[in-house]
Amino acid sequence: xxxxxxxxxxxxxxxxxxxxxxxxxxxxxxxxxxxxxxxxxxxxxxxxxxxxxxxxxxxxxxxxxxxxxxxxxxxxxxxxxxxxxxxxxxxxxxxxxxxxxxxxxxxxxxxxxxxxxxxxxxxxxxxxxxxxxxxxxxxxxxxxxxxxxxxxxxxxxxxxxxxxxxxxxxxxxxxxxxxxxxxxxxxxxxxxxxxxxxxxxxxxxxxxxxxxxxxxxxxxxxxxxxxxxxxxxxxxxxxxxxxxxxxxxxxxxxxxxxxxxxxxxxxxxxxxxxxxxxxxxxxxxxxxxxxxxxxxxxxxxxxxxxxxxxxxxxxxxxxxxxxxxxxxxxxxxxxxxxxxxxxxxx
Numbered sequence: 557x558x559x560x561x562x563x564x565x566x567x568x569x570x571x572x573x574x575x576x577x578x579x580x581x582x583x584x585x586x587x588x589x590x591x592x593x594x595x596x597x598x599x600x601x602x603x604x605x606x607x608x609x610x611x612x613x614x615x616x617x618x619x620x621x622x623x624x625x626x627x628x629x630x631x632x633x634x635x636x637x638x639x640x641x642x643x644x645x646x647x648x649x650x651x652x653x654x655x656x657x658x659x660x661x662x663x664x665x666x667x668x669x670x671x672x673x674x675x676x677x678x679x680x681x682x683x684x685x686x687x688x689x690x691x692x693x694x695x696x697x698x699x700x701x702x703x704x705x706x707x708x709x710x711x712x713x714x715x716x717x718x719x720x721x722x723x724x725x726x727x728x729x730x731x732x733x734x735x736x737x738x739x740x741x742x743x744x745x746x747x748x749x750x751x752x753x754x755x756x757x758x759x760x761x762x763x764x765x766x767x768x769x770x771x772x773x774x775x776x777x778x779x780x781x782x783x784x785x786x787x788x789x790x791x792x793x794x795x796x797x798x799x800x801x802x803x804x805x806x807x808x809x810x811x812x813x814x815x816x817x818x819x820x821x822x823x824x825x826x827x828x829x830x831x832x833x834x835x836x837x838x839x840x841x842x843x844x845x846x847x848x849x850x851x852x853x854x855x856x857x858x859x860x861x862x863x864x865x866x867x868x869x870x871x872x873x874x875x876x877x878x879x880x881x882x883x884x885x886x887x888x889x890x891x892x893x894x895x896x897x898x899x900x901x902x
Contacts, residue, residue: 558662559584559629560895561648563636563838566594567881568873569667570618571888572895577627579896584629584659585622586636586650588834592619594669596881602700604881605738605745606775611701635834639841643868644902662902663868663895664842666852667888668834670874673724673732673827682723682825683796687803689714690796690823692723693742700749707821709801714821717750718760718805719743720793725828726764734849736828737878741772743826744780751784760787760818762805791816796823829878842869851877862891868898 560576562569565587576583591597593615596604601611622628631650638649644662672694675684683690688709699705707714721743725736740763747759761780766788768777780786793807802819809816831850838844839852844864847853852871855863862870872891873884 557581557899558644558660560663560665560892560899561586561636561646561659561661562665562667564594564667564669564834564873564875565589565592565630565632566667566669566873566884567596567615567618568669568875568879568884568888568891569594569665570622571885572665572667572872572892573625573628574618574621575889575892576896577622577625579892580627581896581899582627582629584631584661586634587630587632588635590632592623592630592632599694600698600701602697602749603745605741606770606772608745608775636838636841642866644899646868662899663870665862665870665872665888665891665895666835666838666842666844666875667872667884667891668838668875669832670829670835670878671832673830675723675825675827681795682720682793682823683798683803684825687796687798687823689803689821690825692825692827693719693739693746694827696746696824700746700753703753705750705753705822713754714750714757716758716760716802716818716820717747717822717824718762718818718820719747719824719826720805721761721763721766721826723825723827724830732828732830734828734878735767737767737769737883738880739826739828740767741776741880743824744768744772744776744786746824747786748776748780748784751780751786758787759784760789760820762789762791762793762807764792765790789816829874832874835875838875842866844869844871847877849877851875862887862894868895868902870894 559582640647790811795806870891872887
């Protein structure tokens with residue numbers, strides 16, 4: 557029986573490979589990096605949200621489930637560069653570090669994830685490339701993993717830290733109309749980590765309206781506010797400038813209806829998700845239509861989150877839109893089941 561090609565070795569792709577192996581189907585994981593694990597490994601996640609498990613330990617379990625599994629062929633440092641034909645008789649050309657090969661596959665799962673919004677791409681209102689002490693959630697993760705959260709400008713422990721929500725999300729002016737789902741929860745989690753590492757630091761989260769769904773609200777948001785005394789301020793930030801050694805957050809406190817101007821030692825931008833370059837490339841190669849926000853379209857809306865308009869080609873994780881780890885892993889399992897059924901019935 558022909559194998560299922562899985563493009564992307566992150567949480568969704570790993571879960572799909574494990575699911576297929578458990579069902580008795582072969583798969584080939586094609587991963588552009590020289591390692592598996594996707595964003596949690598690539599971006600040095602400290603802990604997973606909302607369960608606060610050590611990210612490296614949790615991802616190692618998923619990687620170990622497919623590494624050495626005779627049903628899973630892993631090709632790192634590889635990308636898909638061409639396709640020919642239709643599933644279940646699809647020829648796919650892979651390019652590795654030194655050579656190319658053509659393989660025949662019975663089905664495909666695209667699990668190419670997302671990219672973070674570049675806060676300097678559209679505007680410099682946040683001063684990301686201008687001020688050292690303006691960082692992103694991704695930059696902060698590296699420091700949390702090393703248990704050393706400091707001001708990048710001088711290496712000292714910050715006294716005042718804030719998070720700014722919806723940077724690159726819910727912004728019609730730049731074309732990113734969507735909510736990226738996870739940013740409020742991740743910022744709340746990171747705010748907790750700041751307070752744990754620097755108990756005397758004052759920590760603020762500036763938000764338009766806070767979106768912590770499911771268990772995230774109780775396990776992270778309320779915990780940040782009640783146990784760790786993080787200050788949540790409903791407001792809109794319009795500009796970040798610098799005064800002396802500090803960066804200054806300017807905007808409006810929308811609860812009190814008055815302007816605000818608050819000096820900070822570190823500003824963390826909660827950057828949202830965009831379709832990754834890999835997702836856009838695979839949509840083009842596999843001739844997959846995009847939905848109106850630019851992510852790969854599925855055929856069944858909320859009732860079928862993994863099937864595409866091409867028979868035998870499925871998606872998983874953030875290839876189809878903003879997704880958290882729970883979404884991604886669940887979609888990986890669903891895509892594995894549908895790919896196995898497609899191969900069996902073809």
